[in-house]
Amino acid sequence: MQHSASSLLNRLLARGKFRHIQVLLRLAELGSVQRAADAIGMTQSSVTQTLAYLEDLLQIRLFERHARGVRPTPACTDLLPVARQLMLGMADGAELITARQNQGQGLVRLLGSASAINGVLVAALPGFCDRHPQIQVQLAEAEGEDQLLAMARGEVDLVVCRKPPAIPEGWQFHALREDRFVIVARAGHALVGGAPVQPADLACQTWLLLPAGVAGRWRFDALAEAHFPHPPPIYPVVTRALPMLWSLLRSRDLLALLPVNLVQPLLDTGELEVLPFGEPVPIDPIGVLQPASGMGAASQALADFLRSRRDPD
Known part of the structure; x- marks a missing residue:
């Protein structure tokens, strides 16, 4: 029986669990029920039951069984990028909560190009952390299209990079160097x-x-x-x-x-x-891409700090 996307979404919201996503990813990565169980800290039978429950929930086969383990079906392969994004979002959420619980002032998800990291952040970021030790900065490296994709997905708060040919809507660029x-x-x-x-x-x-x-x-x-x-x-x-x-x-x-x-x-x-x-x-100069409005206090503090250190005109 086929279901609409809306009805499937409602079932997932009502009956889905984060553990299902973890089992799905580990099975795809390791290709073995036993290895997935060992990596997650579950029993083999629990992983098998979780997979059966998830396949019943989605009403589609996710893995093909063979003599040496399991392999993802085409349907599973389609789901894997979404599952990874969900787990990354969960990890970001855990970092945010932990930062607050430790009397922190927030967290900044910072993306930098190689030139920006070497030319700006290597010198500037330690000084910011000395001044704002309660703000946690998560720095990752990315270039070009990967930066734009992260911005479009809402996965980043600030980007330090070379000035792009076109500034994404809702963002503004401030040259630093x-x-x-x-x-x-x-x-x-x-x-x-x-x-x-x-x-x-x-x-x-x-x-x-x-x-x-x-x-x-x-x-x-x-x-x-x-x-x-x-x-x-x-x-x-x-x-x-x-x-x-x-x-x-x-x-x-x-x-x-x-x-x-x-x-x-x-x-x-x-x-x-x-x-x-x-x-x-x-x-083109290196600078900071930041949202035109709606920035959090921690992100604003880092953006202001970087802009205060920009080269004089």
């Missing part, structure tokens, strides 16, 4: 510390590249086409993973074209140096 592309190398590189480098010098060096489609890669391709007399050697690892980028740049004689905010912590420690070449190439 200007940015530009720079050529960097480790402190011991032969081109560091001397006179301004020439295009021929750069074309003879080995370059560490970002993946195609990233702004830094477009800028490098334009630089090489406009100034280099011949294509330069390219290091065989192409990545935007920061631990790998930093390890390679610190340990090998490589050059890279990167936003200055992205490499700021390593410039501050002297592990990397900027090579003097041509005029600076500016890019």
Whole structure:
């Protein structure tokens, strides 16, 4: 018998439990009733009964049984993203309640791009926490479309990022720090510390590249086409993973074209140096995206703190 979405929703609200979502996710992740039971702290029979109850509630089969365990059906696969969002929401709720119970002043769900974290938050966030120790900040990293998706879903309170091409409706952007592309190398590189480098010098060096489609890669391709007399050697690892980028740049004689905010912590420690070449190439600034209205006190405090530290005009 088929039911409307409304009637199914009413059944779930009346008879569904958070434990059902946990069992569904663990079974899908582990592929075994016994392993799921061990991970959750239930007996195998309890997991089997919970799954049977959930399948009866939804009136659809969620897992196919086979000799080595279970595998999700197409219907289950469709439900998994929703189930994960529910569990993430529960975890956020638990953090909020715990923060309040510990005499806290609230919680801020903060999302930052890699450049924003390295160029702004690494320096600013510890100072905010020293001033507001009762505000808990949950920081996660995301770029571009993932930031916009989190905002649309209401999963984030503030976003520190590069200025987007279009500001989402109901949000406003406040610039904090200007940015530009720079050529960097480790402190011991032969081109560091001397006179301004020439295009021929750069074309003879080995370059560490970002993946195609990233702004830094477009800028490098334009630089090489406009100034280099011949294509330069390219290091065989192409990545935007920061631990790998930093390890390679610190340990090998490589050059890279990167936003200055992205490499700021390593410039501050002297592990990397900027090579003097041509005029600076500016890019969109780093700033804070915040709701235009309806912000909580904790989020407002963090936004105000970040804006108080913005670069002078």
